[in-house]
Amino acid sequence: MPRHVLGRGFVAPSDKLNIAGVGVGGRAETNLPKAYNNGSDNIAALCDVDDRRSVNARTKWPKSPYYKDYRIMLEKEGKSIDAVMITTPDHMHAPIAMAAMELGKHVYVEKPLTHDIYEARMLTAAAKKYKVVTQMGNQGASGDDIRLIETWLQDGLLGDVHTVHVWTNRPTWPQGIATPTGQFDVPKELDWNLWLGTAPQRDYNPAFLPAIWRGWVDYGSGSLGDMGCHFIDSPYLALKLGYPVSAETSIGSVYSGYFKEVINTEGFPPSAKTYIQFPQRGSMVPVKMVWYDGGILPERPAELLPDEEMSKVDGGMIFEGTKGKLMAGKFGANATLLPTSLMKDRVMAKSKFPLVEGGTEGHQQQWVKACKIGYGAYTSSDFALAGPLTETVLMGNLAVRSYQYSENDSTGNKIFPGRKKLLWDGEKMEVTNFAPANQFVKRQYRTY
């Protein structure tokens, strides 16, 4: 069946979706095979800036054309691809996704959706404008557990939920360290300029890749970027949180010697505790969300028995309402009322929302199938939801970076004027009581 008759971006349901992968190593080695689904769909093109990272994908799909530069790939393969899966470092999510969407391609973008709040807003708008099917790679959004929590909370199980604690053990890589230095030859397999992409020019250093770019502000988005979308999506969805109104943080300090504090604004700190406030939403009461990372945990709820486990190693979440508390793990797993004895012999409501085939493992296929149906088909984490969710996650980073921000006062002493509660105008995307914070809303792209 000729594809062109369906018009741009439309695929006959019986047809195979032609998917291009941008960033095909690491996490993409899960994403692409799940989308490929043993050949029920096509991996039509591969793109990676690092030949070492792409080895497995190129071996698996030897016939798929392989590119280093996504721009060239989109130009040359634009007509033969329907959708793009983006699994690159965070700083390249938005430029690549936007370019693909502008061509009418459906997109699947790893979490966090973007590096900056502004980018998240743009991608959310673009999904509507270009009428493409979108999905962020927070696979927990397709799980059964998140639907249960959404059902229970919206049914009033906890009364009015006013506080949510969310935590992760990330960073599980060094943060709060000095920026790597030294001269290194760029490995022949790597196109460093393309890896940098829109990020500021910097000499190659092997300490940035793979994966540990997460800890550096030019490329990654720290613990929140890594796990925030997995832990915050349950409360975000269930409580319809929307844009926050304020953020306040403090961070774990780093000292290189006695009285010698080191604040490296190029990197995220080793730990943080961040308060994000959400306003009244219709009949729903304001919510205070507290985020903890780097090993710092919330207080154990009084209802949790001393010997009971509060969370698995990755992290967890606790909802506090006027009628009770609910505790759950990553993706909302093993949600339990507190005290846990309340769960004994209790029949909990079943999800009032349809479950996704395959649950968290069906997240990629859900998107593939939706792409074939076309714009408007349901995905668990389309950008209308994932955009604002990502903005919330990035709001924490904005607070952290404002907290690190320093100026010299008139006597030459270093002061930290951003160490206060930052008030956020969500519609305008603006911190209203600390102007320097707004530099973290949107960054300058490098031309490359």
Added chain:
Amino acid sequence: MKTRENKSRRDFLKTGSLVAAGFFIVPRHVMGRGFIAPSDKLRIAAIGAGGKGESDLFEFSKSPNADIVFLCDVDDRQIKKSVSRFPKAKRYYDWREMLEKENKSIDAVSVSIPDNGHAVAALAAMQLGKHVYVQKPLTHDIYEARMLTEAAKRYKVVTQMGNQGSSGEGVRTMQEWYRAGIIGDATEINVWTNRPIWPQGLGTPKSTDPVPPELKWDLWLGPAQEQTYHKEYVPFSWRGFWAFGTGALGDMGCHLIDPAFKTVGLGYPNSVECSQVSIYEKAWTPEYFPESCPAASSVILNFPGKNGKPDVKMHWMDGGIIPQRPEELGADEQFGDSGGGGVLIIGTKGKMMCGTYGSDPKLLPISKTKEVNVPQTIARVPEGHYVQWINACLAGYGQKEVSSPFEYAGPLTETILMGNLALRTWNIRVEKTPTGNSGRIQYSYPGRKKLLWDAANMKISNFDEANQFVKREYRKGW
């Protein structure tokens, strides 16, 4: 009370003949253990005369009623300033030798050495009937704190812990506010410090340095287990290693928890839980440094309510993590003090806060501070913490009030050390049977829960392994 037969040394002083007469010629034994004629001067021996010890001695010396008569320090570099300041004071290296030889010429002892050595030195002095001033934290472990508290009663000596804020104006103002019911009953206390403000949590040094000729390393170690010298430990950073120090809590806890402890009237906690920042030197595998105090931590203690009052939850934060700013505080108003520490007491009817040492107490909103008019009911200590102790020593046991006697400082220190017990228990790990074929050793951490404390029996009741941190083994010979 026995009286002194000989001419008092005050007369020696008056005539300026002290130098010529020598300092220790007057037999004191006739006074009996621990008794000093009111007209006399307090003869203070210093255990630890450098660093904080040096400034302590300087403070004592401001009193016309005190003489610094002996200096004991294991480090020739640290003691220099005190030696030049008190040239007549005989110098010792080993306080055991000093107490033995000079017993009769000493009325009181100041202990200002690394935490690990506080209790043995203080107890030895108290057993000889000496009054003691011991730097904070009173002791290194909980058992020692309990022991010293009891010893103070038993030996009837005047005691004071070196948390000088305890004698300050702020703590008294807060007590008066609290007693007047302005914030109702306290239910929650947040306490934070920016300490550690040195690198911490990174494990013990891997190399060994030659012991400097000026340092008696074996004596520096005191009751700590035998280990090789490293320059990182001396003179300050021993604080960050459990073998010697007590971390951020030990450094600042007595200064910050004190105002809350006094104001609310807390005793022994009944539970503790904690979390701490993890350390990654390479990706994915956390470092394991159980011998180091953490770089940042969060500790939550519960105090059972007394006389029908509600329980009080105390949340301690250090290493950069601070509590949420209270709603009542304006965006640009200072939270805590400018030095990075603070105390927030939340009651059923209001909130109050202060800085380190109880400085700058405020009711919230701050405008309320000036509106209240609570009469002064608690005596102030214009002479200060040091002189207060000197005068109390001269008056004799039970005669004059001191701000931080061991009866108070013991439970306060136990509270602080309770946090440390939790932090150390957090790092107890047990090897799990390898799962899967990764071959990587997996661990479980059975102490990562709420620990229940049986204060009367000094025992964690739901995790026996934690009790190893209640009392430690001293090195052989100590």
